[in-house]
Amino acid sequence: MEHWDDLKTALHLLRGGTLAAAAQSLGVNYTTVARRIARLEQAVGETLFERLADGYQPTEAARLVGEYVARMEDAQLSLDRRLKGRDQRLSGSLVITAPQLLIVTHLAEVIEAFCAAHPEVDLQVRATNDLLDLNRREADLAIRISETPGDALMGVRLTEQASASFANADWAERIRTRPADRIDWAVYTGLGAVPKASLKAYPNAAVKVQFDDMVALVGAAQRGLGVVRMPMFLGRATPGLVQVPVLEPQPYPSIWVVGHKDVWPSAKVTAFRNILVPFFRGRRAEFVA
Amino acid sequence: MEHWDDLKTALHLLRGGTLAAAAQSLGVNYTTVARRIARLEQAVGETLFERLADGYQPTEAARLVGEYVARMEDAQLSLDRRLKGRDQRLSGSLVITAPQLLIVTHLAEVIEAFCAAHPEVDLQVRATNDLLDLNRREADLAIRISETPGDALMGVRLTEQASASFANADWAERIRTRPADRIDWAVYTGLGAVPKASLKAYPNAAVKVQFDDMVALVGAAQRGLGVVRMPMFLGRATPGLVQVPVLEPQPYPSIWVVGHKDVWPSAKVTAFRNILVPFFRGRRAEFVA
DNA sequence: CTCCATCCATGCACATTTGCATGCCTAGAG
DNA sequence: CTCTAGGCATGCAAATGTGCATGGATGGAG
Known part of the structure; x- marks a missing residue:
């Protein structure tokens, strides 16, 4: 068990199932994976993978290896976070993630x-x-x-939100002048139905098309495919869309900034929050009804 | 944090304090240690060790690294044991340890x-x-x-034991014929005094010499330097020594076979126990009073 | 049935890592 | 003060590890 890197390689092979997949996640050539596994098996004195045509099939011993090497990886990831968290420099790398549309409208x-x-x-x-x-x-x-901070351990709610119905100017005009006419909806795949809360006031409504992507859905609304439910901030910020009274403003999941508790105290992360949080405090009106 | 082997190297350097010590425990050249540490510091983006004339002095960050890499090592050691424990072959390596004198007299x-x-x-x-x-x-x-199985988690008591006083034939004769004469003791360093239990019957006694090694002590007794307290099995099995009544038989720590619970079920370990345990059952009389 | 996309094994050349030899520095003993 | 032992840095050559290219095998789509 000299080479810990070989153990790491075995873990990636267990997860990937094939030499190529493991190699990619490790950033090495797949031949290297094959050779490291061979060396590891030599060290352990046991076969860890059956070489089959469709990949490396783990033996029971390999699963045992995976169980413990996953613990090693956990420790390594914790260390990584702790080191990041104690970094007091305002230089070097910082990685953030956010939904595309929120970036377009506000985070930019x-x-x-x-x-x-x-x-x-x-x-x-x-x-x-x-x-x-x-x-x-x-x-x-x-x-x-989201409703909750999620898998991370620290979080600050940036703002609560509401959603409402939006459409382009043509539709807005039509709904205003002929409210009994049939209303077309474009909805997010998975919801798949007209929002119930809208049916009482506007029962003559049907789903015309579904999208699996919010960007596309916004485009559809601009183009006039129908009425779309979306968070207030998005409808208000999208050119060509206006709020329509089909769906009254409704609660919508809040916007949170979340991070791992180990990384949270880092200077760069703190600095980012110090700009982010006041920004949302000042623009709260754009998110609520 | 690509190279887990570098983390392992840092752990050994933390423990050893110098490149040379770390290198020896890793089985590599010390230049390799220096270069791996340099690479690790590069990856972490932080100095981990101050290069001083008398060794590598860890920074606070290095101690953080040590804390988590020790966890990685724990996982690796657990894996190592688990793999050993599930090994059902009766071939390959088996390592046992025992006190020298018990090997000489019985375990051989x-x-x-x-x-x-x-x-x-x-x-x-x-x-x-x-x-x-x-x-x-x-x-x-x-x-x-020992009194307890110790740090290991599984153990079987092979036999209880007693100790008594032994000396060579000359001393035995002298004690028998002139019990009031002064009695020389040779004792184990650390005890440093004549056993109290012997003073009531033979108060005219003093420590003549101390040894820090039981093998040497036995040799001293054979040579006639004095009376020695030792476990029954050892006095009985040593040529030239006879039991003397100076110290009545006394309780002495038992003999145990112990192992880690992970390794215990291994075929080779089990096979060894299957020979060891009956052997001691059959020879119990040699260990007790 | 054939073709194609995957996947794995292996030989060879290149890149990286390692060990060795040498030299410098410091602390402590004589 | 000198000398020595222990510790570290660095250049060079050997050993080891890696990537690439080729070839063989298998299973699913057409």
């Missing part, structure tokens, strides 16, 4: 202010709706729209 | 029987009174003379 301004205030910091923004793993330091700080 | 026979029964096993015996660390698998199985 925050990011710009942060970059101006701390030009030495090498800021990287990961714009995605995916929940990146803050334990693995896929990001140091996350801005999320 | 057990070891011989084991080697005969399992010739494929590569048995290594570490003859020492030091308590090897079974957590670190410095040995798979330990035979120990």
